[in-house]
Amino acid sequence: MSKRNTQQRRHAIVSKVNEQGEVSVDQLAKLFATSEVTIRKDLAALENNGLLLRRYGGAIAMPTEMVSDVEENVSVRKLAIAKAAAARIRDHNRIIIDSGSTTASLISLLGEKQGLIVMTNSLNVANALNELENEPTLLMTGGTWDPHSEAFQGQVAESVLRSYDFDQLFIGADGIDIARGTTTFNELVGLSRVMAEVSREVVVMVESSKVGRKIPNLELPWGNIHTLITDDGLSDEAKQQIEQHGVQVICTAAE
Numbered sequence: 562m563s564k565r566n567t568q569q570r571r572h573a574i575v576s577k578v579n580e581q582g583e584v585s586v587d588q589l590a591k592l593f594a595t596s597e598v599t600i601r602k603d604l605a606a607l608e609n610n611g612l613l614l615r616r617y618g619g620a621i622a623m624p625t626e627m628v629s630d631v632e633e634n635v636s637v638r639k640l641a642i643a644k645a646a647a648a649r650i651r652d653h654n655r656i657i658i659d660s661g662s663t664t665a666s667l668i669s670l671l672g673e674k675q676g677l678i679v680m681t682n683s684l685n686v687a688n689a690l691n692e693l694e695n696e697p698t699l700l701m702t703g704g705t706w707d708p709h710s711e712a713f714q715g716q717v718a719e720s721v722l723r724s725y726d727f728d729q730l731f732i733g734a735d736g737i738d739i740a741r742g743t744t745t746f747n748e749l750v751g752l753s754r755v756m757a758e759v760s761r762e763v764v765v766m767v768e769s770s771k772v773g774r775k776i777p778n779l780e781l782p783w784g785n786i787h788t789l790i791t792d793d794g795l796s797d798e799a800k801q802q803i804e805q806h807g808v809q810v811i812c813t814a815a816e
């Protein structure tokens with residue numbers, strides 16, 4: 562079990578939760594021979610994707626009547642965010658698309674863009690880009706594979722990025738700290754900061770439900786972010802507080 566990658570382990574966790582109805586962090590850590598910290602990260606990611614509900618010390622299965630509604634609402638919100646992000650991309654732009662489900666939802670909207678050059682550290686993003694008929698020029702960072710973020714990280718990836726300059730970076734986040742910036746469960750934040758350094762515009766794509774989430778690791782401070790695209794669930798107060806950091810905030814409405 563310890564050799565399962567993150568995606569396989571999380572799939573197995575969902576199956577176990579649905580089978581038993583409720584599981585504890587301790588139980589899962591022993592079952593998968595991994596740390597409780599890793600399991601908590603897994604549960605947070607799975608809850609964010611609407612696959613279970615976290616409870617103190619563990620998680621419970623998502624009530625059946627909620628599953629389809631949650632999945633539909635999440636996908637609709639992400640698509641609305643992606644449409645607003647795609648509208649900012651011009652033909653022949655040089656862009657970075659970071660790993661993540663929200664940023665990945667941008668790819669299907671790039672089919673009409675001409676002459677794009679796209680850098681990514683994600684195999685999933687790269688494979689999806691490779692299927693576009695307009696055939697954007699695809700660049701990959703390479704580097705050390707990180708199973709937690711399911712993307713390449715490390716000094717090699719950072720060095721490759723510093724060899725280029727880009728018009729835009731499209732990046733997600735595990736959470737938004739209104740006072741500090743974007744936050745993440747992943748302790749490897751160096752590559753995200755290099756991505757921001759080599760991009761003229763940094764666009765954060767994130768659902769409003771992540772605003773205010775308490776996550777310790779600061780990924781990008783507000784000073785490195787130009788635009789935040791989220792859904793219309795963001796409160797006016799939170800929007801104003803973020804804008805005070807000099808960040809443009811775009812709230813999208815699902816169609």
